[in-house]
Amino acid sequence: MRSLHRTPEGVAARQGLAVALATSAYGISFGALSVASGLDIWQTCVLSLLMFTGGSQFAFVGVIAAGGLASAPAAIASAALLGVRNAAYAMRMAPVVAGGFWRKAVATPFTIDESVAVALAQDCPRARQAGFWVTGVGIWVGWNISTLLGALLGDVLGDSRAYGLDAAAAAAFLALLWPRLRGRQPLAVAAGAAVVAALLTPVLLPGIPVIAVAGVAVAVGLFDPRHPAPPAAGVAEERGMP
Known part of the structure; x- marks a missing residue:
């Protein structure tokens, strides 16, 4: 009998825990920044408990810090735009989570960037489920504690970027992404998305560049020469095809 840590599920769980630790550490930055932006400790913790999507949270407190509470509508709009991507994640993860309505409802708050990335990096259904749940639940617990x-401790820590915490989540993503960058199509999608994001981020509201780069994958898929168009009806009939 194979040891649990050598099974695909065990490998996925270890990956999920590693990503959860890295991402949870980044929550310290959010907690310190949120309080520095004018929110109190309870408001900061409620954001992490209920919103629980790092990009949207940082966008929200960033706009609040720049314009005060009067900028709350703009902050909500920026956070909502960044959260749109989670709807696409939910559609992709529905067959992975499986089960009925209540199981999928429970999975909803854990359907985030990291849990989706770890799940889709696995090769079998059970490993994908293990990666999804371990990563999502692990980050939710760790993120709220670190927030x-x-x-x-925000005043004591000073600038949390000095500890490299602002790069923790990006480093975890890169570690997951790197092994999958094999072949022309993944490289083309990654390179195109990076260029589009770099060009749009300085000039558009937070969230819009994230949505725009999804079009890169669609464009590469539509114009991929490895997937030729189906034969015309006449040609198909000559070949005896239905």
């Missing part, structure tokens, strides 16, 4: 710590 509280960051809010309480």
Whole structure:
């Protein structure tokens, strides 16, 4: 009998825990930044408990920091735009999560960038489920704990970027992405998305570049020469095809 840690599920769980640790550490930055932006500790913790999507949270407190509470509508709009991507994740993850309505409802708050990335990096259904749940639940617990710590210790820590916490999530994503960049199509999607994001981020509201780069994958898929168009009806009939 194989040891649990050598099974595909065990490998997925270890990957999920590693990503959860890296991403949770980044929550300290959010807690400190949120309090510095004018929100109190309780407001900061409620954002992490209920919103629970790092990009949207940082966008929200960033706009609040720049314009105060009067900029709340703009902050909500920016956070909502960044959260749109989670709807696409939900459609992709529905067959992975499986089960009925309530199982999928429970999975909803855990359907985030990291849990989707770890799940889709696996090769079998059970490993994908293990990666999804371990990553999503692990990050939710760790992110909320580190948010509280960051809010309480923000003044003591100073600039949390000095510890490299602002790069923790990006490093975890890169570690997951790198092994999958094999072949022309994945490289073309990654390179095109990076260029589009770099060009649009300085000039558009947060969230819009994220949505725009999804079009890169669509464009590459539509114009991929490895997938020729189906034969015309006349040609198909000559070949005896239905």
